[in-house]
Amino acid sequence: MRKSRRPTRKSSRSPVASQLATCEESSTAEKTAKQARRKKSRAAMTLATCEDDGTQVERATRARRRAPRRGGAQVDTPEFRNAFREFCLQVNKIGVQGLVTEYVTLRAQTQPIGAKPKLAFDANPKKNRYKDVYCADQSRVVLNWPAGASDYIHANWITGTDVPRKFICTQGPTAQTVEDFWRMIWQEKCKSIVMLCNVIECGKKKCEQYWPEASNPTMRLEGCNLNLRYIKSQDVESNILQTSIEVTVNADVRNRHIVEHIQWKDWPDRGVPPTNLSSFRLLMRVRNLTPIVVHCSAGIGRTGTIVGLDMLYTKLEKGTLVTLESIVRDLRKDRHGSVQTDAQYLYMHRILIAVAENKRVVSAADVEKFVTDYDTYCKAKGYCQ
Numbered sequence: 001m002r003k004s005r006r007p008t009r010k011s012s013r014s015p016v017a018s019q020l021a022t023c024e025e026s027s028t029a030e031k032t033a034k035q036a037r038r039k040k041s042r043a044a045m046t047l048a049t050c051e052d053d054g055t056q057v058e059r060a061t062r063a064r065r066r067a068p069r070r071g072g073a074q075v076d077t078p079e080f081r082n083a084f085r086e087f088c089l090q091v092n093k094i095g096v097q098g099l100v101t102e103y104v105t106l107r108a109q110t111q112p113i114g115a116k117p118k119l120a121f122d123a124n125p126k127k128n129r130y131k132d133v134y135c136a137d138q139s140r141v142v143l144n145w146p147a148g149a150s151d152y153i154h155a156n157w158i159t160g161t162d163v164p165r166k167f168i169c170t171q172g173p174t175a176q177t178v179e180d181f182w183r184m185i186w187q188e189k190c191k192s193i194v195m196l197c198n199v200i201e202c203g204k205k206k207c208e209q210y211w212p213e214a215s216n217p218t219m220r221l222e223g224c225n226l227n228l229r230y231i232k233s234q235d236v237e238s239n240i241l242q243t244s245i246e247v248t249v250n251a252d253v254r255n256r257h258i259v260e261h262i263q264w265k266d267w268p269d270r271g272v273p274p275t276n277l278s279s280f281r282l283l284m285r286v287r288n289l290t291p292i293v294v295h296c297s298a299g300i301g302r303t304g305t306i307v308g309l310d311m312l313y314t315k316l317e318k319g320t321l322v323t324l325e326s327i328v329r330d331l332r333k334d335r336h337g338s339v340q341t342d343a344q345y346l347y348m349h350r351i352l353i354a355v356a357e358n359k360r361v362v363s364a365a366d367v368e369k370f371v372t373d374y375d376t377y378c379k380a381k382g383y384c385q
Contacts, residue, residue: 095373159333281309304328
């Protein structure tokens with residue numbers, strides 16, 4: 001007797017469903033393979049293998065060709081690289097001791113206020129943190145909001161920048177000037193604040209706690225009806241905290257202004273930080289968030305160092321060969337006493353050389369003498385490098 005053959009069981013899926021399932025499986029496999037390739041690519045992408053901006057940062061994303069910087073300056077043009085290289089070679093030739101002598105001469109020639117008017121400074125002694133850090137009339141920020149209030153704040157516009165009205169240099173707000181500070185932010189619609197000090201340094205108050213934090217998210221300034229609200233914060237580097245702040249008049253969010261507050265927390269007063277490129281990365285972070293308010297305690301030492309770095313670098317980007325001596329001399333015309341010490345003056349040169357090395361504008365051998373002498377100088381001064 002012949003055994004009956006069991007009928008073959010057909011798939012319950014329709015041809016269309018089967019085709020879709022096959023496509024999904026193929027898509028999933030392809031996506032997994034792509035993620036693996038991307039992960040491998042990211043792991044291999046270091047400073048040496050991607051287009052960099054000279055800041056010693058490993059890229060977690062694909063390298064993209066950068067667009068021209070704001071203000072018309074091109075990045076990595078032959079003119080830029082040639083000017084940058086010549087600058088570094090001149091610095092190496094002058095040397096550390098030569099630059100110290102250069103700074104001492106510069107300071108002696110520019111430190112006296114002379115006949116430069118400072119009438120507003122003299123008329124508002126309670127609004128000046130230090131009696132020997134002057135605010136020149138010709139470049140001071142004049143407050144006109146709200147109408148009828150005092151027009152004085154110890155702050156100066158800086159000329160000679162790559163874009164107009166880019167920097168305001170000011171002192172760290174005091175208990176008497178917190179409202180004036182935020183009036184300035186609102187009036188000028190400043191998009192970023194760079195704070196280069198701590199509230200307390202070496203047991204002394206260097207600045208007021210003038211901005212809202214996560215633990216105290218709102219502030220009300222009764223004298224000018226401004227409301228400040230903490231939005232969020234993040235550590236952009238181990239020593240740099242960025243906080244987003246909303247500014248409104250009478251809490252009217254229909255006309256709100258957002259400002260980025262960026263605090264560098266470990267730059268020693270009158271000293272210099274280690275030779276990493278935090279200062280340069282900070283400038284790259286805020287360079288399009290203008291106007292940029294920069295302050296430390298007095299608003300001339302650390303503040304002048306950062307602003308001077310940007311002024312020189314943006315000129316090099318345009319292929320213009322300049323010296324830091326000329327930059328600091330011009331900076332002091334607007335913000336009296338900018339760049340307080342020879343250490344800060346040397347640090348500016350050292351950071352620019354570090355950027356040039358990272359961008360392969362110069363080799364280590366090209367600048368070896370300056371770098372070696374700078375390290376020796378810092379050790380002698382007690383600065384950790």
